[in-house]
Amino acid sequence: MAETLLDVAGLTITPADSGAPVVDGVSLTMAPGERVGLIGESGSGKSLTALSIMGLLPEELSAAGSVTLAGFDGNVLEASERRLARMRSDLVSMVFQEPMSALNPLMRVGDQIAEVLRLHGGVPRAEIPARVRDLLVSVHMPDPDGARFAYPHQLSGGQRQRVMLAIALANSPRLLICDEPTTALDVTVQKHMLDLISERVDAVGAGLLFITHDLAVVAGLCDRVIVMHGGRIVETGSVAEVFTDPQHAYTRGLLASSDLEATDENGRLFTLRTAGEYAGPGGTERSDPLSRFAPPPPGGATDRPVTASARAVVRRAQSAPEGGDPDPLSDPDPLIEVAGVSKLYRSGGLLFRRRRPVQALESIDLSVARGQRLGIVGESGSGKSTLLSILAGLDTPTTGHVRVGDITVESASAADLKTLREHLQIVFQDPFASLDPRMRIADIVAEPLIAKGIGREEREARVEEMLRAVDLEPATMRRYPHQFSGGQRQRISIARALVSRPQILVADEPVSALDVSVRAQVLNLLSDLVDDYALTLVFVSHDLGVVRHLCSDVVVMKDGRIVEAGTTEGVYAHPREEYTRSLIAATPNLAEALAGAR
Amino acid sequence: MSEPNPRDTVATDPAAAAPAVPERRRRRLGAPLLIGGVLVALIVVLALVSFVWTPYDPGAVDPAARLESASPAHPFGTDRFGRDTLTWIMDGARITLLVGVVAVGIALLIGTPIGILAAVFAQYPWGGWIGAAIMRANDILLAFPALLLAIIFAAVYQPGTGPAMAAVGIASIPGFARVARSGTLQVLGSDYVRAARAANRSPGAIAVVHVLPNIAGMVIVQASVTFAIAVLAEAGLSFLGLGTQAPVPSWGRMLQESQQFLTTHPELALWPGLFIALAVLGFNLLGDGLRDRFDPKMEVR
Numbered sequence: 001m002a003e004t005l006l007d008v009a010g011l012t013i014t015p016a017d018s019g020a021p022v023v024d025g026v027s028l029t030m031a032p033g034e035r036v037g038l039i040g041e042s043g044s045g046k047s048l049t050a051l052s053i054m055g056l057l058p059e060e061l062s063a064a065g066s067v068t069l070a071g072f073d074g075n076v077l078e079a080s081e082r083r084l085a086r087m088r089s090d091l092v093s094m095v096f097q098e099p100m101s102a103l104n105p106l107m108r109v110g111d112q113i114a115e116v117l118r119l120h121g122g123v124p125r126a127e128i129p130a131r132v133r134d135l136l137v138s139v140h141m142p143d144p145d146g147a148r149f150a151y152p153h154q155l156s157g158g159q160r161q162r163v164m165l166a167i168a169l170a171n172s173p174r175l176l177i178c179d180e181p182t183t184a185l186d187v188t189v190q191k192h193m194l195d196l197i198s199e200r201v202d203a204v205g206a207g208l209l210f211i212t213h214d215l216a217v218v219a220g221l222c223d224r225v226i227v228m229h230g231g232r233i234v235e236t237g238s239v240a241e242v243f244t245d246p247q248h249a250y251t252r253g254l255l256a257s258s259d260l261e262a263t264d265e266n267g268r269l270f271t272l273r274t275a276g277e278y279a280g281p282g283g284t285e286r287s288d289p290l291s292r293f294a295p296p297p298p299g300g301a302t303d304r305p306v307t308a309s310a311r312a313v314v315r316r317a318q319s320a321p322e323g324g325d326p327d328p329l330s331d332p333d334p335l336i337e338v339a340g341v342s343k344l345y346r347s348g349g350l351l352f353r354r355r356r357p358v359q360a361l362e363s364i365d366l367s368v369a370r371g372q373r374l375g376i377v378g379e380s381g382s383g384k385s386t387l388l389s390i391l392a393g394l395d396t397p398t399t400g401h402v403r404v405g406d407i408t409v410e411s412a413s414a415a416d417l418k419t420l421r422e423h424l425q426i427v428f429q430d431p432f433a434s435l436d437p438r439m440r441i442a443d444i445v446a447e448p449l450i451a452k453g454i455g456r457e458e459r460e461a462r463v464e465e466m467l468r469a470v471d472l473e474p475a476t477m478r479r480y481p482h483q484f485s486g487g488q489r490q491r492i493s494i495a496r497a498l499v500s501r502p503q504i505l506v507a508d509e510p511v512s513a514l515d516v517s518v519r520a521q522v523l524n525l526l527s528d529l530v531d532d533y534a535l536t537l538v539f540v541s542h543d544l545g546v547v548r549h550l551c552s553d554v555v556v557m558k559d560g561r562i563v564e565a566g567t568t569e570g571v572y573a574h575p576r577e578e579y580t581r582s583l584i585a586a587t588p589n590l591a592e593a594l595a596g597a598r
Numbered sequence: 599m600s601e602p603n604p605r606d607t608v609a610t611d612p613a614a615a616a617p618a619v620p621e622r623r624r625r626r627l628g629a630p631l632l633i634g635g636v637l638v639a640l641i642v643v644l645a646l647v648s649f650v651w652t653p654y655d656p657g658a659v660d661p662a663a664r665l666e667s668a669s670p671a672h673p674f675g676t677d678r679f680g681r682d683t684l685t686w687i688m689d690g691a692r693i694t695l696l697v698g699v700v701a702v703g704i705a706l707l708i709g710t711p712i713g714i715l716a717a718v719f720a721q722y723p724w725g726g727w728i729g730a731a732i733m734r735a736n737d738i739l740l741a742f743p744a745l746l747l748a749i750i751f752a753a754v755y756q757p758g759t760g761p762a763m764a765a766v767g768i769a770s771i772p773g774f775a776r777v778a779r780s781g782t783l784q785v786l787g788s789d790y791v792r793a794a795r796a797a798n799r800s801p802g803a804i805a806v807v808h809v810l811p812n813i814a815g816m817v818i819v820q821a822s823v824t825f826a827i828a829v830l831a832e833a834g835l836s837f838l839g840l841g842t843q844a845p846v847p848s849w850g851r852m853l854q855e856s857q858q859f860l861t862t863h864p865e866l867a868l869w870p871g872l873f874i875a876l877a878v879l880g881f882n883l884l885g886d887g888l889r890d891r892f893d894p895k896m897e898v899r
Contacts, residue, residue, distance in 0.1 A: 392796055421798045434789035438811040444790075447807075451798035496793065 005207045006030040010065035023048050024231040035208040037218030040228035041515035046211050050177045055084040089120045093168035097180040099160035103152040109163045110148030116170045135166040158189035172204040179211045186379035191586040215258050216588030227251045257520035260545040269520040334367035341400030360386045362560045373537040375551030383560040384540045393417050425497035429509035431489035435481040442477035448500035466499040487518030504536045544587045556580050631887025637880025645691035654682040656689045674869050689847035697763050701828040702821050704767025709774025717782035736772045744769030752840040762841040766831045770824045777820045781813035815892025822885030826878045833874045849874050
């Protein structure tokens with residue numbers, strides 16, 4: 001390596017009120033034009049490392065070590081704010097995760113791009129509008145002439161991120177840092193964004209430091225990866241090396257648990273602990289993810305997950321066109337039936353202006369059999385969460401009928417709603433928002449029991465039993481939610497949902513806010529509990545891989561309509577709709593990305 | 599199988615992970631909280647000590663020592679009847695605190711439930727108008743000047759500490775109602791309340807178990823700021839003769855009585871003025887400090 005673009009040596013970041021360093025002795029180098037993926041889970045220190053390269057570290061943190069950049073004289077960590085301001089945008093730029101908060105909501109996007117050109121570019125004033133337009137064209141903005149005058153809230157998430165990229169690359173920096181730029185985007189948008197980043201970085205000849213938790217994204221985009229864990233670099237090497245022959249146990253665990261198609265001999269996802277048996281992405285020993293839904297092999301393994309899943313197969317939905325015949329003896333009627341449900345949201349307009357009502361759901365028909373595991377897949381705005389709220393009686397449909405068991409949900413009396421909620425429970429997406437911060441864990445989990453009027457002693461016994469069932473020590477009962485990690489909080493949520501022994505569990509993206517390694521644990525747990533408690537599962541997710549692993553049947557939603565429904569197997573193998581095909585194609589796949597990279 | 603390093607074990611083993619999650623980090627006491635706390639404590643100590651000991655009897659008149667300046671015998675000097683100013687300041691602290699406590703108590707106990715109710719009703723399609731009606735009634739009260747209310751009270755009843763406290767308390771109700779309403783709406787929109795509803799908890803139980811503890815911080819901040827306003831209001835009303843009546847010592851009335859000696863003996867106005875300022879500053883700083891502590895946005899970091 002004749003020339004280095006970036007050299008970070010012994011970077012250590014410590015919080016001001018002392019304590020352990022959050023980034024510990026990180027050293028890395030990048031060659032000009034190189035694309036490096038920086039992988040790590042939350043708390044690994046990957047974002048702080050990026051911020052210190054930009055000289056943007058928060059004041060409460062003190063950094064030691066050195067960061068040197070080609071074209072910048074001296075150590076970035078010790079440089080004055082004046083010099084750093086010149087460095088940013090000219091030498092290094094950054095694209096952040098959340099484009100809405102990174103753009104000024106009160107400024108037209110064209111002005112925001114122009115601002116960067118004026119401050120740094122040395123572009124003559126008269127040429128700025130033309131340059132802004134060129135930049136918007138370069139990031140493939142639809143209608144670049146009109147987009148200049150749009151405010152950030154008028155653009156979609158993907159378009160905002162395009163604007164961010166245009167701003168970041170306006171002055172052709174030598175290094176572009178992207179901090180989870182596609183995490184907040186839908187999969188189909190993510191794919192376009194990744195292609196665009198790749199194209200633009202090549203066009204301006206910049207190096208790319210791409211920070212993410214998603215291994216598959218890195219595999220398709222980067223030459224080299226650096227894996228961080230607990231503030232340290234645990235492994236570094238080329239994409240092929242690291243992903244096919246990981247040296248560090250943590251990297252191995254991360255790879256194993258992010259591969260939703262690989263399971264161990266019990267049909268469970270790999271976790272950090274069981275990663276030793278993982279054969280690698282696309283490995284020869286990889287089991288067919290759908291084999292779990294087939295009847296148990298004669299004389300083969302008869303352990304719990306396989307037999308239990310076989311039950312689910314027998315009780316497949318009638319709605320599924322390709323599904324096998326439902327067992328007429330066990331369940332003649334579906335447990336949940338949704339017929340022609342529509343939901344209109346009318347937002348109050350200002351005085352005389354009537355806003356157009358938003359059609360969140362449009363004539364949804366759906367049925368779920370007892371014991372079925374139904375996945376609902378869709379991108380943001382597809383109405384999947386609204387549908388769940390209606391099922392749970394937390395919201396009412398504008399038209400249509402919803403029947404759960406014997407209860408007609410849309411016209412349920414208070415007593416009926418009470419019965420419904422005893423049989424149907426929800427797990428929410430955000431484990432940080434779904435637990436009352438001022439309540440102890442024991443009280444949170446006990447809530448459904450209190451509502452049921454169960455006595456104190458029995459309550460405590462059942463809470464304890466439930467906490468054990470979700471692998472939490474009952475000794476932690478006296479703690480408050482902030483003392484738990486995201487994965488643990490999600491387990492507490494699951495415990496609360498299941499403590500009253502419901503028949504139906506409705507889960508709204510329960511793993512999308514979790515780290516990869518934790519996600520595998522929670523999915524395994526959920527799968528076991530659904531079997532143990534003989535639950536009917538309705539599982540909403542934007543992540544096709546997760547649904548594919550967990551559910552026997554799937555419904556694909558788009559813009560408030562169901563575009564495709566069927567068995568998971570059928571839909572994935574032979575998607576009939578164009579939208580489903582694009583969704584499957586856009587989902588990053590590690591094995592395919594590696595094959596493509598080679 | 600290669601053994602993961604100890605960090606990995608911590609991350610995956612739930613039993614071991616729980617103690618590894620850091621306890622709530624010790625938060626530093628901010629300067630506003632510290633100074634506010636000290637000032638408030640000073641006033642409270644003055645009031646408490648006055649019950650057991652004051653340099654002189656507050657009613658004791660000493661014609662020989664009229665309008666004296668500060669001296670070892672009278673550290674803050676004496677007034678036109680020869681009464682000890684320090685004694686009056688100490689005794690006056692009682693009334694100041696009493697008015698604050700009672701006024702804030704009235705406003706808090708009436709305003710907070712009103713605000714919570716308005717927010718809870720707003721959740722139901724049939725209750726929207728009730729919530730709106732409550733808040734509009736609240737707005738009418740807010741538009742009514744506190745001073746006017748106090749004058750009416752003084753006219754209807756005798757002018758005195760009681761009517762003054764009631765007037766200030768009632769005038770402060772809208773503030774609490776608004777704070778409680780906005781906090782409640784926020785809490786009611788959260789996932790944990792949706793989860794509680796899905797768990798069949800009744801609206802009343804949700805209000806007590808989830809809403810109250812979560813808006814307590816905001817209400818305490820409001821109480822602290824209202825306390826400062828009440829102290830100021832009491833001083834103002836007493837100054838106008840609508841509040842505490844003679845012979846009970848009150849800082850506001852001390853200010854009023856010192857008016858005629860402002861040119862000759864300015865220190866007579868200085869002491870009560872200083873203590874009113876310190877009390878108001880103290881409670882305001884305390885409110886600011888508490889706000890920093892309770893602000894949910896601060897917890898994210």
